[in-house]
Amino acid sequence: xxxxxxxxxxxxxxxxxxxxxxxxxxxxxxxxxxxxxxxxxxxxxxxxxxxxxxxxxxxxxxxxxxxxxxxxxxxxxxxxxxxxxxxxxxxxxxxxxxxxxxxxxxxxxxxxxxxxxxxxxxxxxxxxxxxxxxxxxxxxxxxxxxxxxxxxxxxxxxxxxxxxxxxxxxxxxxxxxxxxxxxxxxxxxxxxxxxxxxxxxxxxxxxxxxxxxxxxxxxxxxxxxxxxxxxxxxxxxxxxxxxxxxxxxxxxxxxxxxxxxxxxxxxxxxxxxxxxxxxxxxxxxx
Amino acid sequence: xxxxxxxxxxxxxxxxxxxxxxxxxxxxxxxxxxxxxxxxxxxxxxxxxxxxxxxxxxxxxxxxxxxxxxxxxxxxxxxxxxxxxxxxxxxxxxxxxxxxxxxxxxxxxxxxxxxxxxxxxxxxxxxxxxxxxxxxxxxxxxxxxxxxxxxxxxxxxxxxxxxxxxxxxxxxxxxxxxxxxxxxxxxxxxxxxxxxxxxxxxxxxxxxxxxxxxxxxxxxxxxxxxxxxxxxxxxxxxxxxxxxxxxxxxxxxxxxxxxxxxxxxxxxxxxxxxxxxxxxxxxxxxxxxxxxxxxxxxxxxxxxxxxxxxxxxxxxxxxxxxxxxxxxxxxxxxxxxxxxxxxxxxxxxxx
Numbered sequence: 020x021x022x023x024x025x026x027x028x029x030x031x032x033x034x035x036x037x038x039x040x041x042x043x044x045x046x047x048x049x050x051x052x053x054x055x056x057x058x059x060x061x062x063x064x065x066x067x068x069x070x071x072x073x074x075x076x077x078x079x080x081x082x083x084x085x086x087x088x089x090x091x092x093x094x095x096x097x098x099x100x101x102x103x104x105x106x107x108x109x110x111x112x113x114x115x116x117x118x119x120x121x122x123x124x125x126x127x128x129x130x131x132x133x134x135x136x137x138x139x140x141x142x143x144x145x146x147x148x149x150x151x152x153x154x155x156x157x158x159x160x161x162x163x164x165x166x167x168x169x170x171x172x173x174x175x176x177x178x179x180x181x182x183x184x185x186x187x188x189x190x191x192x193x194x195x196x197x198x199x200x201x202x203x204x205x206x207x208x209x210x211x212x213x214x215x216x217x218x219x220x221x222x223x224x225x226x227x228x229x230x231x232x233x234x235x236x237x238x239x240x241x242x243x244x245x246x247x248x249x250x251x252x253x254x255x256x257x258x259x260x261x262x263x264x265x266x267x268x269x270x271x272x273x274x275x276x277x278x279x280x281x282x283x284x285x286x287x288x289x290x291x292x293x294x295x296x297x298x299x300x301x302x303x304x305x
Numbered sequence: 306x307x308x309x310x311x312x313x314x315x316x317x318x319x320x321x322x323x324x325x326x327x328x329x330x331x332x333x334x335x336x337x338x339x340x341x342x343x344x345x346x347x348x349x350x351x352x353x354x355x356x357x358x359x360x361x362x363x364x365x366x367x368x369x370x371x372x373x374x375x376x377x378x379x380x381x382x383x384x385x386x387x388x389x390x391x392x393x394x395x396x397x398x399x400x401x402x403x404x405x406x407x408x409x410x411x412x413x414x415x416x417x418x419x420x421x422x423x424x425x426x427x428x429x430x431x432x433x434x435x436x437x438x439x440x441x442x443x444x445x446x447x448x449x450x451x452x453x454x455x456x457x458x459x460x461x462x463x464x465x466x467x468x469x470x471x472x473x474x475x476x477x478x479x480x481x482x483x484x485x486x487x488x489x490x491x492x493x494x495x496x497x498x499x500x501x502x503x504x505x506x507x508x509x510x511x512x513x514x515x516x517x518x519x520x521x522x523x524x525x526x527x528x529x530x531x532x533x534x535x536x537x538x539x540x541x542x543x544x545x546x547x548x549x550x551x552x553x554x555x556x557x558x559x560x561x562x563x564x565x566x567x568x569x570x571x572x573x574x575x576x577x578x579x580x581x582x583x584x585x586x587x588x589x590x591x592x593x594x595x596x597x598x599x600x601x602x603x604x605x606x607x608x609x610x611x612x613x614x615x616x617x618x619x620x621x622x623x624x625x626x627x628x629x630x631x632x633x634x635x636x637x638x639x640x641x642x643x644x645x646x647x648x649x650x651x652x653x654x655x656x
Contacts, residue, residue: 051435101622107435108358112573113621115360119566120614127607234446241439280450286443290436291428303433 022151023267029156031263032163033225035256036218037236038243039167040211046249047187048103048204053114054094055240056233057121058212062087062219063228064129067136070223076136079220080162084213091212095205103204118233125230136223159221166217170210171252179206235279242286245293321488325481336484336552338595339491343545344568345575345587346494347538352573353581354507355534356514357430361441362542363569364448365418367562369543370550371452373414374466377406377551385457400470407467407551414547415540422539426532433517442565449563463557466550483552490548494541499584501537510534514582566610570617578620580629589628 037059044050052058065086066079098117102110174180185193186203194200222228239262246261247254262285269281297303321339325332344366351357378384381402398406425444432440469479501507509530512520521527550556563569571594579590605612626634 051439098618098622105625108438109621109625111358111435111438112577113618115570116614116617116621118614119570119617120611122566123608123610123614127611238439238443238446245436274454276454277451280447280454283443283447283450287429287440287447290432290440290443294428294431294436298431303431 020271023271024264025152026156027264027267028260029152029160029225029263030266031260032160032167032256033218033221033259034236034239034243034262035259036163036167036214038240038247038255038259039170039252040214041237041240042244042247042249042255043183043207044211045244047183047207048099049107050099050103050110051107051114051241052211053111053234053237054118054121055114055211055215056236056238057118057125058087058091058215058233059219059222059236060125060228060230060233061090061121062216063223064125064219065216066220066223067134067228070136076220076224077158079136079223080217083216083220085216087212087216087219088209091209092205094212095208099208100201100204118237122230122233129230131230133227133229134223135227153225155224159225162221163218166214167252167256170214179203183207235282238283238286242282242289245289318492321492322485324488325484332480332484333552334595334599336480336487338592339487340545340549341571341575341595342491342588342591343494343541344572345579345591346498347542347545348572349576349581349583349587350498350510350534350538352576353583353586354502354510354514355531356517357433357531358438358573359441360438360565360569360573361443361445362538362572363445363563363565364441365422365539365542366546366549366568367448367452367558367564368418368421369414369546370556370562372417372543373407373410373547374464374550374556376410376413377403377467380406380409398467398470400473403467403470411544411547415544418539418543418546419536422535423532426535427528430528430531430535445563445565445569449559449565452558452563463555463561465555466553468554483548486548487552490541490544495584495588497537497541502584506530506533567613570613574617574620577625577627580627580631580633583629586627586629593628 037055041052041055044052062079062083065083066076069079069082070076094117098113099110102113174183182193182198182203183206185196185198186200190200193203219228243255243258243262246258265285266278266282270278273281294303324335328335344362348359348362351359351362375384377398381398429437429440429444469476502510509520509525509527512523512525513527513531517527546562550562553561556562560567575590575594576587577590578594579588580586601612602609624631
């Protein structure tokens with residue numbers, strides 16, 4: 020039980036990182052990116068290929084966001100900027116298309132095997148050896164926290180951060196006051212992809228990679244954003260950890276084959292619960 | 306119905322009945338095409354007419370498939386042993402058993418998904434816009450994952466549906482039998498929806514799409530209509546699933562029954578390609594999509610799904626109005642719309 024809780028919290032920090040990227044896009048660009056999970060997995064593969072080339076995969080945390088940043092910019096320039104002003108449904112469908120495209124490309128290019136980058140960092144034992152924690156997990160949680168803190172400070176202090184917050188409040192007014200919203204959008208998409216890259220690199224050393232496991236990450240981050248609300252970082256971190264703990268317990272109770280199913284069902288329950296709570300005041304999720 | 310329309314319907318009916326003799330080699334393909342038309346039409350009840358973009362209608366398709374095969378087998382043989390034997394010919398249906406089971410299975414494969422839709426409808430249909438889309442996406446995938454964990458229906462390996470009984474005719478007869486069932490299902494779905502869209506029901510669905518709050522303020526119980534619409538979709542989709550399961554002969558949870566990445570997306574894509582929110586759009590879209598898919602799939606050997614992803618992006622980004630929308634813009638008078646030239650000139654584009 021203690022093992023599951025601690026695992027869950029460490030896992031949850033990574034979820035929160037991905038969810039923060041999701042919240043950024045959703046809040047500022049009003050786009051729901053179904054391909055979020057695929058960006059994570061792609062970032063993971065960058066780290067994995069560094070590992071196969073003989074470099075320690077932890078350096079993937081530096082390289083993979085850079086690669087992913089430019090990939091994000093490319094995606095934005097080619098596809099995303101055409102759906103940004105349309106109905107949300109079109110952005111969902113377009114990114115769903117990107118997600119299928121990316122899955123299949125990864126399947127062809129990287130093979131359909133489950134891969135993991137060995138970090139060889141050893142294991143820490145706690146509580147008289149009843150809990151075993153790979154150091155890689157602790158490290159990844161620490162890196163995740165650090166990145167989140169840096170990002171929050173950046174959003175608060177920098178000029179781009181201020182532009183982003185202004186655009187989120189009112190894109191039209193920001194445009195009138197001289198904010199280049201197109202640039203803001205493209206940089207958000209890039210930052211989000213970079214965040215996914217970092218998370219993916221951390222996942223590649225602590226968990227496993229496979230071309231088809233992207234969608235669960237999308238759904239997890241979506242769920243975290245719904246529960247926590249847009250732009251509320253402490254809540255995002257907390258609900259990320261909560262989700263991680265839930266998953267470890269679901270794994271423990273129902274068995275591993277129902278783990279992904281439990282995540283998707285939890286999504287449905289969260290949404291329906293929110294809907295019933297709001298409908299008492301005759302409101303609905305917006 | 307004008308005289309012109311009658312000719313079109315008659316032509317389609319004749320073509321549909323004669324198709325297995327005209328193109329004997331493509332019988333199975335054309336049967337799949339009619340099923341895809343059903344998929345697109347039923348999706349359009351939510352996505353087009355009601356404005357609720359569902360990604361999870363595949364749920365009913367899969368349930369129908371499992372229910373039909375399960376009933377067919379379970380009526381005569383123990384289901385668990387059938388799936389455990391993995392399609393070995395331990396149990397053989399006699400022709401009477403086969404058709405009895407098939408008939409009851411098809412009826413139940415319409416009813417059970419309808420009941421499921423009614424049960425979950427109240428919770429799920431209260432969500433709007435993107436929340437509904439993501440929620441249904443989750444439902445569809447969760448169903449596949451859970452079905453993959455249940456031993457009784459074969460878990461991840463899947464199960465076989467009962468084979469065609471041996472001593473009543475060749476496989477030729479089998480494909481003809483299924484062809485006409487598919488065509489009949491398509492015709493029934495189309496005619497039912499055509500009728501339904503002309504009634505108050507269709508008007509209410511459109512009112513919900515245009516402005517749900519206002520529709521509610523006008524005194525319409527929108528929730529009832531939304532659930533009814535979903536049940537209609539679920540029934541026809543379930544029957545389509547039952548037919549598909551029998552035609553393919555093999556049911557697998559993630560790739561065939563709850564295939565969110567293929568049929569689940571196809572139905573959305575076909576409806577958008579044809580033009581959502583129209584009666585003919587999904588039909589045209591499904592036929593065009595199927596012909597394109599079958600015609601060009603072989604060129605992308607191994608890269609089919611990459612092409613599919615690219616196709617989704619292209620259709621959504623560059624062609625969101627669909628074929629019917631394009632036709633409507635091109636020939637508005639054919640759709641009973643009048644164009645005021647001076648009004649168009651007077652319009653100022655707002656940015």
